[in-house]
Amino acid sequence: MxxxxxxxxxxxxxxxxxxxxxxxxxxxxxxxxxxxxxxxxxxxxxxxxxxxxxxxxxxxxxxxxxxxxxxxxxxxxxxxxxxxxxxxxxxxxxxxxxxxxxxxxxxxxxxxxxxxxxxxxxxxxxxPVHALLGGKVRDTVDYSAYLFHRWAGHPGGGPVDDWGAALDPAGIVAQARRFVRDHGFTSFKLKGGVLPPDREVAAVRALAEAFPGSPLRLDPNGAWSVETSLRVARELAGVLEYLEDPTDTTERMARVAAATEVPLATNMCVTTFAEIPEAFARRAVAIVLCDHHYWGGLRNTQHLAAICRTHGVGVSMHSNTHLGISLAATTHVAATLPGLDHSCDTHYPWLTEDVVTERHVFTGGALTVGDAPGLGVDxxxxxxxxxxxxxxxxxGTLRDRDDAAAMRAADPGWAVPDLPRW
Ligand SMILES: O=C([O-])C(=O)C[C@H](O)[C@@H](O)C(=O)[O-]
Ligand SMILES: [Mg+2]
Missing domain, CATH: 3.30.390.10 (Enolase-like, N-terminal domain)
Incomplete structure (x- = not known):
């Protein structure tokens, strides 16, 4: 060994x-x-x-x-x-x-x-890895469909797919239907912060109409002021499972949380253990979306979940563009968490390439927790x-992820917007 x-x-x-x-x-x-x-x-x-x-x-x-x-x-x-x-x-x-x-x-x-x-x-x-982590408490892990406003192609050229553009509510609903058809997802997260908030509210309403009763999330990555966050929360109360990072600091999240019944989730203002005491004391967040990469691995994810449980805060999983190795790791650790009440995020369905021999397959929006030795991927x-x-x-252009630089291929004057943008 x-x-x-x-x-x-x-x-x-x-x-x-x-x-x-x-x-x-x-x-x-x-x-x-x-x-x-x-x-x-x-x-x-x-x-x-x-x-x-x-x-x-x-x-x-x-x-x-x-x-x-x-x-x-x-x-x-x-x-x-x-x-x-x-x-x-x-x-x-x-x-x-x-x-x-x-x-x-x-x-x-x-x-x-x-x-x-x-x-x-x-x-x-x-x-299996889940056994090394103390054993699974569920046999499947639920994931949610991660919806994006998007263009048909990259502005400076690059890989082409057949999704087409999605820049309005009808486009987002069509995207969601394809996710349901291909992977069976039953909950949906819309990446926001792209269009003025009213247009993103309209997209969430269209999703609610198309998929009645399905859990829906909206995540503008901190793009909104406290006032805008509260307006969106009022308009989508009863429609959203949670609102994710509507605004961009613990202080602002706490002000929003104090004035709405809509639960707030984060993968931005609580991403390290050091940020927990203030955020939890101020009741700034109701759900922490763990990303096992940020938090230092699968055992730290379990520690985070225990801390969240102690404070009555929910836990789920954040995703950034990742390959099948990390999806297997997320699935193993998610299977070991007793209090996982929200389906996990994943970018995986957007990926057309992988480094594992067999792609993960979602059934009913879930992955089966494997019992093969290790992660179960080759x-x-x-x-x-x-x-x-x-x-x-x-x-060297692409070796650091830089979405603002990629945007400049379409809009040479583009700079990362100052937050809050709206
Ligand atoms: O939930 C989130 O905030 C994310 O997944 C962050 C990601 O970087 C997402 O915004 C993206 O990939 O555009
Ligand atoms: Mg987020």
Missing amino acids: TIAEVRLTPVLVADAPLLNVQGVHQPYTPRLVVEVVTEDGVSGLGETYGDRGYLAAARPLARTLRGRPVTEVNGLAGLAERVCGGAADGAGGGGLRGVRTAGKLRLSVVSAFEVALLDALGRTVGL LDRAALAALHRRWLADD
Whole structure:
């Protein structure tokens, strides 16, 4: 069970022209695949954000792990603190990922190594990752359809898909119907912050009409003022399951939360343990959307869930563009959380490329929690090599996710809007 080798493979993955408050998704998005190989030849897989800062922090950690046992999961964060350096830059993603600290960047790297160690350990002892985390409490994990306003194609060229544009309520409902047809989703999240709030309210109303009784969320990534957030909350009261990051600081979220019955969720103002005390004391959020990358892995996700339970705060899962390795990891940890009352986010259905040999398949909007050893996914080495070649061939333009830069291909004067935008 000794680690003989750690392989880091940065990749660029085709993405769709999805719009958000910052701009538009780049045609290709960076991810980092981590593979830990033991002296017995067992491989474990992990995955995290791939922007340059994560890669720079991952390299020394990978070197340090050689010769250590795969069971040293609890020591990873301390090791990373010693060897990864204290840089917070190169984290990519603009303002979409909440606070940007060196510690959070490090934990995002640690998460990939933690998952890879658990995968290798599970494969060695013949147990699924959820069993290593204490065992599953459900056999399936529900996911929600992640709807976006979008263009038909990337403004500067890039991969083409057959979704077409969705820039009004009818387009969003059509997109949702395709998600239901292809994956069976029964709840829907609309990415907001793109169009003036009234038009996004209209899209949510159209969804409510098309899918009566289905849980609906709206997430403008902090684009609105307190007043706008409260107006939207009034207009969509009784329609929304929750409103996600309507405004952009704990202080403003607390003011909104105090004046509406609509529950507020976040993956922006609570993304680290350090942000919990103030946010929970001020009752700023009712649901924390965990992203196991930000929080430092699957065991920290369980710790977060326990803290949320203690404070009567709900928990669910956030997603950024990710591959099948991270989707497997999310599914394993989600299966172990007793209080998971909301379906998890995933960008996965938008992806046309993956590095695992078999794509995940949603049935009724859910994934089955596998019992195969480890994560239960295998690396498609040819696919990984092809996506890595794309990363090598890039001149550096796409190696950090920058939705505002991608937007400038359509609108040369575009800058990330000052928040609140509306
Ligand atoms: O729930 C969220 O805030 C996200 O998923 C953040 C993402 O970066 C999303 O806005 C996106 O990919 O455009
Ligand atoms: Mg969000």
